[in-house]
Amino acid sequence: MGSTVSALKKSLENPEQEKEANDALNVLAQVAQTRIDTFYQRVNSPQFDPGLVPISKVIYKYQYFQCGVSNNASDVSSAISDSLGAFISGDQKGVNTIVGSALGYLLGNYSANASSTTIYALTTGELGGLCRIDADFYSYEYTSKSLTSITKNVVVCSLVISSAKLDNLTLNDVNGIVQILYGGVDIGTQRRIRDQLWEQVQ
Template identity: 25%
Template structure:
């Protein structure tokens, strides 16, 4: 009878230890996910801040944003491939494929390494689409390998990837920079094709400089709060209340 009671107590203690272990793993994964989220938030804030790095190609509008976070204690081999496929779904083309392959190689190489290893890489590149549109792609890759506190046999990893696609502000790009951009993006293409693309991009930039977007101004003598665009065909637009504007911006 005593042996049976001892066995029952042993099994209960075993279940308690297992639950404690699972709780510790869950807590560690949640903390690592918060760390990765903080890295992505900081990265996005830097992109939105025009004064952060004045040597980058400036951007006009942020067009799309891809974020990927994964915390795991197993299946490290599949993470690189998963992120690669996710990035390829987000964007297509030679540049996007290059970023996807880079992400796969980084995560396959670094995941599961020594506990405490931390890796962060930021990168940006320029792409030119079929219509001559110039986009800037900013990327971040983050890896942190950890071991759950008090659990010698439980190691885990958190990885994060972020790709932000923005339209480049071409009005401030000089001709030499345009040439370097086209050569970088189409370096494997035929040189005659590169020259043709360059001519199209130069024409698009010149057109943008000749016809900037008209500024908004208040109507002369208007007390209704309407705004009007410069130009003969412009029409007054209802101006929302300031409270509404603030609510929309928060959304």
């Protein structure tokens, strides 16, 4: 399952263990803050990836920490999906699949104790409108005996949700976007997402 950082600290009864956990988690929090600052600047930059659908305005930023995450990571996936609920309507399943795949990759690809990946998706909400979701996932896996007795790893997810610019998007663009971004879901869900996105573009 895993636990939040605050819940983990409360569970520690040994003062020395609590101090060690604080030191390790504080260093990781600084790394996470640097990552989100850099990631936010990249998302805001038109030069970040000119091939992506550009953003209009950033409307929401969120950072999520979880300790002791198993390879299943369903609790992390659910927490992230819950935070996206206000921005997603019929394509919830597609976004959930993308988040789950990213977490699966993250937890299975550590190098020098660290792992990271990013995702990008387009979605519509209940009020309509096209949103772009950018997410940066980072995990650090502890190996020292003293720290693994406290938590085996920490997962950090940074989300940036923006309104998307719809200029010059064609139906072919939307078809391609859905096929690539939502390739992990069934064709019926892909068509539904395509129709929702295209309705907002027209």
